[in-house]
Amino acid sequence: MADAPLQHPDADKLTGMEHEKQYDFQLPEKYFYKSEKGLNARVIEKISYFKGEPQWMLDFRLKALDIAIKKGAPKWGPDLSGLDFDDIYFYIRPQEKQGTTKSWDDIPEEVRNTYQRLGIPEAEQKVLAGVGAQYESEMVYHNLKEEWEKQGVIFLDTDTGLKEHPEIFKEYFATVVPPEDNYYAAVNSAVWSGGSFVYVPAGVEVDVPLQAYFLLNAQQIGQFERTLIIVEPGAKAHYIEGCTAPTYDSDSFHSGVIEIIAKENSNVRYSTIQNWSHNVYNLVTQRAMVYDNASMGWLDGNLGSKVTMKYPSCYLVGPGAHGEVLSIAFAGDGQHQDAGAKVIHAAPNTTSSVVSKSISKGEGTSSYRGLVQIHEGATNAKSNVECDALLLDETSKTNTYPYIEINEKSAHVGHEATVSKLNEEQIFYLQSRGLAEDEAMALIVRGFLEPVAKELPLEYAVELNRLIELEMEGSVG
Amino acid sequence: MSENRLEIRNLHARIEGGAEILKGVDLVVPAGEVHALMGQNGSGKSTLAKVMAGDPSYEITDGDILIDGESILEMEPDERARAGLYLAFQYPVEVPGVSIANFLRLALNARREDDDEIGVMEFYEKLQRAVKELNWDESIIERNLHEGFSGGEKKRSEILQLLVLEPKYAILDETDSGLDVDALKVVSQGVNAARGANFGALVITHYQRLLNYIVPDKVHVMSDGRIITTGEKELAMQLDDKGYDWIKSEVASGAAPA
Secondary structure, eight states, X not given: OOSSOOOOTTHHHHHXXXXXXXXXXXXXXXXXXXXXXXXXXXXXHHHHHHHTOOHHHHHHHHHHHHHHHHHOOOSSSSOOTTOOGGGOBOOEESSSSOSOBSOGGGSOHHHHHHHHHTTHHHHHHHHOSEEEEEETTEEEEEEEOHHHHHTTOXXXXXXXXXXXXXXXXXXXXXXXXXXXXXXXHHXXXXXXXXXXXXXXXXXXXXXSOEEEEEEOOSTTBEEOOEEEEEEOTTXXXXXXXXXXOOOOSSOEEEOOEEEEEEOTTOEEEEEEEEEEOTTEEEEEEEEEEEOTTOEEEEEEEEEEOSEEEEOOEEEEOSTTOEEEEEEEEEEOTTOEXXXXXXXXXXXXXXXXXXXXXXXXXXXXXXXXXXXXEEOXXXXXXXXXXXXXEEEOSSSOEEEEEEEEEEOOTTOEEEEEEEEEEXXXXXXXXXXXXXOOHHHHHHHHHHHHHHHHHTTSOHHHHHHHHHHHHHHHTTOOO | OTTOEEEEEEEEEEETTSOXXXXXXXXXXXXXXXXXXXXXXXXXXXXXXXXXXXXXTEEEEEEEEEETTEXXXXXXXXXXHHTTEEEEOSSOOOOTTOBHHHHHHHHHHHTSOTTOOOOXXXXXXXXXXXXXXXXXXXXXXXXXXXXXXXXXXXXXXXXXXXXXXXXXXXXXXXXTTTOOHHHHHHHHHXXXXXXXXXXXXXXXXXXXXXXXXXXXXXXXXXXXXXXXEEEOTHHHHHHHHHOHHHHHHHHHHTSSOO
């Protein structure tokens, strides 16, 4: 990549207006260790060394690097030509010691202040069962309320999970998303760092959410968290992930892998509200194995980022398993949101529902890319896909790529797609009731998203609305 | 007190780039009065309503619209609404995913200062009073704005909004069209509930029928983009009996005041 800054002509507007002060942070770069740029075996060995990992994990990482090199980047999907691995720091270690703290006071003040501005410690007290906070490549804070710890729930950063619970870890790690799965999963497997390790014992219902919050601060950083969630039979968990980064002229890279194992009769939800700045490539693999009569729900809010490629998947491998993917994408000026869902019906009586809502504005593009696959023998499978796109103006674009593969006669599969444009009559109507034009537009957009937003816990629905309003600023013209 | 009125002066308007539809409308609705505006299809009644509310698809080429002596011509539709004007639409739009309750709370707060939002209890009491006035079930406020509403329900919603937002001046654009007698009575009951010294209304209709329930103080007749005559409430009945051609020839012959 040349040195020319990849700055959008409206960069000032994007950074100045569209991100309220809360998200407008840039901390001085102070690190214990910053890797050389680029992806190679030296960097991987350093990562493993600092973490004090067992040999098998280093071997796993090096093998994943080989797989990544052999596979090469995918040729389909959005333009990723601006993403140059040789210009990315694959590992930045904020502090010397490995492991997280249970007290916000132990976190460097500037970092703590940023989390405070985002309201994380406050939310932790009020509405969450536990919180993890990742800064650059490492988790710096992780805490689970005592009542859950007593019931055997484990909520740790993934590195600590590997150290303290090697048996559980080894049994499940990389079984849902092996490095061979796709190029970015291989890259993540090679350099993964941080993320959450969640284990909920059989029958334990964690009815308030666990949350992890990911911050990128450095320029040209790559963040590769690895989250592993195991929910035993009859148990229940809701995990929420939030993320943000300051805006720089140069690009950053976020490529997480999330693996979920939802055992028999369990109920698992994973919600993401991502608010990356507009210079982040966000390429994430999220997948769940869903066993007999278990229910898995992904709720995916994609705001921000430069390019997002994310297709949360449910592999319905046990009879009666249910999978749900609800997603929202907002593609503002210069952004490309390529999001969707993947549902594999591999057992009888499995059901799935996909609802995707996208909004595009200015030079933004949003695409729905989805796969519904019904295997032979997966009798009476039912799947319904609904994707709705809203265009805010004449220049924005939307695409739909639905793939449906049915190998079972008894399957019921429905697919519905709509594209609508922001309606002048609606705006006039709402204005005639006293709402200013931008308020009217925001209200129409909120209404469009309501079927998905209502599935979020109240605090997050409010947050989502606020983020949408920020993205909408400057839409009136 | 003479300033308290809705006034239209020599108003000329057209669809942007198109032929003139309003060709010099003069009309005054004083606060405290309800006036009827009658006319055939294509006479310009609905255009007048939309132009007053600030519909951006129309262009005003001459004249003025004033609320209590202040011109609203340069105001955006939302500013006109906040200045006290309300249009009950002939064809209210649907806004999916937005509940009536949420929408009306936003609309009310848009009329207030940022630090003076309406209290939740106060709002719901107000909304419930209006719902009762219209013999409606309370659950209506949780439904999305006009989503899946029948034509009659949409009209009722327009009057519900009027009762909650309490404008100074309301224009009702063929609120009676498509209503059966029961719905007509309910809607009229709502409008009559809003009547008072600080409320003026212009009720646009084809038919005299509505005016049995909302008795007007004055009746204006519109034809070809102008008000051709103004009379008392009896004029509406005569129009119903004798038709618009009769009034046109009356005006032409000087038998009715122009």
